[in-house]
Amino acid sequence: xxxxxxxxxxxxxxxxxxxxxxxxxxxxxxxxxxxxxxxxxxxxxxxxxxxxxxxxxxxxxxxxxxxxxxxxxxxxxxxxxxxxxxxxxxxxxxxxxxxxxxxxxxxxxxxxxxxxxxxxxxxxxxxxxxxxxxxxxxxxxxxxxxxxxxxxxxxxxxxxxxxxxxxxxxxxxxxxxxxxxxxxxxxxxxxxxxxxxxxxxxxxxxxxxxxxxxxxxxxxxxxxxxxxxxxxxxxxxxxxxxxxxxxxxxxxxxxxxxxxxxxxxxxxxxxxxxxxxxxxxxxxxxxxxxxxxxxxxxxxxxxxxxxxx
Amino acid sequence: xxxxxxxxxxxxxxxxxxxxxxxxxxxxxxxxxxxxxxxxxxxxxxxxxxxxxxxxxxxxxxxxxxxxxxxxxxxxxxxxxxxxxxxxxxxxxxxxxxxxxxxxxxxxxxxxxxxxxxxxxxxxxxxxxxxxxxxxxxxxxxxxxxxxxxxxxxxxxxxxxxxxxxxxxxxxxxxxxxxxxxxxxxxxxxxxxxxxxxxxxxxxxxxxxxxxxxxxxxxxxxxxxxxxxxxxxxxxxxxxxxxxxxxxxxxxxxxxxxxxxx
Numbered sequence: 001x002x003x004x005x006x007x008x009x010x011x012x013x014x015x016x017x018x019x020x021x022x023x024x025x026x027x028x029x030x031x032x033x034x035x036x037x038x039x040x041x042x043x044x045x046x047x048x049x050x051x052x053x054x055x056x057x058x059x060x061x062x063x064x065x066x067x068x069x070x071x072x073x074x075x076x077x078x079x080x081x082x083x084x085x086x087x088x089x090x091x092x093x094x095x096x097x098x099x100x101x102x103x104x105x106x107x108x109x110x111x112x113x114x115x116x117x118x119x120x121x122x123x124x125x126x127x128x129x130x131x132x133x134x135x136x137x138x139x140x141x142x143x144x145x146x147x148x149x150x151x152x153x154x155x156x157x158x159x160x161x162x163x164x165x166x167x168x169x170x171x172x173x174x175x176x177x178x179x180x181x182x183x184x185x186x187x188x189x190x191x192x193x194x195x196x197x198x199x200x201x202x203x204x205x206x207x208x209x210x211x212x213x214x215x216x217x218x219x220x221x222x223x224x225x226x227x228x229x230x231x232x233x234x235x236x237x238x239x240x241x242x243x244x245x246x247x248x249x250x251x252x253x254x255x256x257x258x259x260x261x262x263x264x265x266x267x268x269x270x271x272x273x274x275x276x277x278x279x280x281x282x283x284x285x286x287x288x289x290x291x292x293x294x295x296x297x298x299x300x301x302x303x304x305x306x307x308x309x
Numbered sequence: 310x311x312x313x314x315x316x317x318x319x320x321x322x323x324x325x326x327x328x329x330x331x332x333x334x335x336x337x338x339x340x341x342x343x344x345x346x347x348x349x350x351x352x353x354x355x356x357x358x359x360x361x362x363x364x365x366x367x368x369x370x371x372x373x374x375x376x377x378x379x380x381x382x383x384x385x386x387x388x389x390x391x392x393x394x395x396x397x398x399x400x401x402x403x404x405x406x407x408x409x410x411x412x413x414x415x416x417x418x419x420x421x422x423x424x425x426x427x428x429x430x431x432x433x434x435x436x437x438x439x440x441x442x443x444x445x446x447x448x449x450x451x452x453x454x455x456x457x458x459x460x461x462x463x464x465x466x467x468x469x470x471x472x473x474x475x476x477x478x479x480x481x482x483x484x485x486x487x488x489x490x491x492x493x494x495x496x497x498x499x500x501x502x503x504x505x506x507x508x509x510x511x512x513x514x515x516x517x518x519x520x521x522x523x524x525x526x527x528x529x530x531x532x533x534x535x536x537x538x539x540x541x542x543x544x545x546x547x548x549x550x551x552x553x554x555x556x557x558x559x560x561x562x563x564x565x566x567x568x569x570x571x
Contacts, residue, residue, distance in 0.1 A: 073310050103321025105314070106318045
């Protein structure tokens with residue numbers, strides 16, 4: 001069964017801007033799916049249409065095989081959305097915000113209270129339940145939004161840049177939490193500008209650019225397309241000359257930082273062997289950029305180039 | 310959504326709305342009470358004694374139904390327009406739009422919130438008026454019907470205003486430039502029989518005149534309407550007609566996403 005099925009979805013705003021040019025997208029039930037794209041690519045418009053905040057021009061959207069036009073109410077019961085910006089009344093208490101959201105879905109008072117309590121505890125905002133939301137930090141407000149989106153126990157959860165502007169601690173705790181609820185069966189669609197986040201969490205990915213899906217595949221398959229990767233080696237002792245190698249492109253950025261470009265099919269063992277033979281001591285190693293980031297830039301840049309042509 | 314789920318969702322919107330205006334009671338409940346008290350002191354006690362009778366009643370007695378209706382109308386309207394526009398402005402309306410709530414339930418929830426505030430302020434004003442005049446009600450059923458239906462009507466008006474409003478200026482234009490003049494010229498403070506014939510005819514185009522006079526009739530047993538050849542039923546039909554028209558219009562614009570969806 002598909003958690004989300006989008007067919008030939010188009011959106012043209014007043015003034016003629018074509019935000020979506022007939023996209024098709026399928027997300028399997030139970031998937032952890034990344035929807036990536038540069039600013040203005042059409043991600044938020046797509047999410048807006050799914051969640052009824054934006055009116056589509058044409059096309060079809062189904063949530064768990066339920067058409068949002070034919071059975072709006074049933075389709076929306078299956079959905080939870082974490083928007084990009086804070087969208088609750090900040091003068092209300094945290095507990096009220098989350099309980100009321102459950103009430104809008106028709107949950108009984110007891111069920112609403114129990115669900116709100118469960119998610120507030122899971123997201124570490126239980127202690128803040130009696131505080132006005134405006135007094136919370138940005139990260140805490142994000143947690144409130146996630147709790148609010150989950151309070152009706154949705155089958156499909158859409159998160160539009162949930163970790164934008166939050167500290168690394170919260171980001172990681174949110175990653176763990178999302179992984180947990182995905183393991184329990186909730187389908188998750190994530191948009192983010194942190195590509196390492198998508199790479200770490202998501203199994204499948206679609207990249208949208210200028211209102212069109214330019215890539216839709218599994219994360220693993222996409223990463224195997226990477227032609228070259230650049231690794232940065234931090235050296236224990238400074239060096240002045242590059243080690244001799246015909247196989248690898250090397251660059252000494254400073255006496256203690258060496259960059260090595262490794263092609264597809266080339267093993268890292270050979271790099272270590274060369275460095276070891278040259279008497280170079282390595283203290284640490286990392287990717288220069290995320291692997292997904294390199295691919296993403298390649299895909300988006302190529303679209304841009306084609307558009308210009 | 311099942312009927313039970315819809316009922317729970319409606320209660321949630323209503324609870325939230327009532328909680329909102331009760332939380333800011335110094336802005337929503339106290340000012341109308343003070344304003345009405347001043348009207349009673351200045352127009353009722355001080356000036357009213359010199360005016361004497363109006364429409365066959367003591368001036369204070371004549372004025373009370375009009376002042377109650379004025380409070381109900383302006384508070385029902387302002388509750389809905391400020392609350393709904395506030396949610397639009399803060400984008401917290403998205404909370405509702407992403408849920409399975411049908412449009413009519415969103416409209417009904419806000420209208421009931423407006424009616425709750427209108428009736429509460431109406432009750433406060435009535436209580437205040439009892440300090441100044443020993444008021445008796447001629448027809449309880451009619452007075453309750455008129456006050457509730459008028460409150461519903463102006464709550465719907467506030468909702469429509471909020472749907473179209475794009476700034477805080479837009480939610481004050483209609484109350485200031487349209488509603489206030491119509492209320493004050495609708496016979497709150499005077500009987501339109503005092504006006505020259507031409508202005509009496511012009512006044513008959515003011516729908517608020519019918520509401521105030523229908524309410525005055527329910528309290529005092531007499532109003533300008535019969536004297537001008539209109540039955541109370543015609544006023545009631547007009548209120549119901551406007552309610553149907555505005556409800557349909559609001560639902561149409563909600564369906565179209567006017568002001569709430571891109």
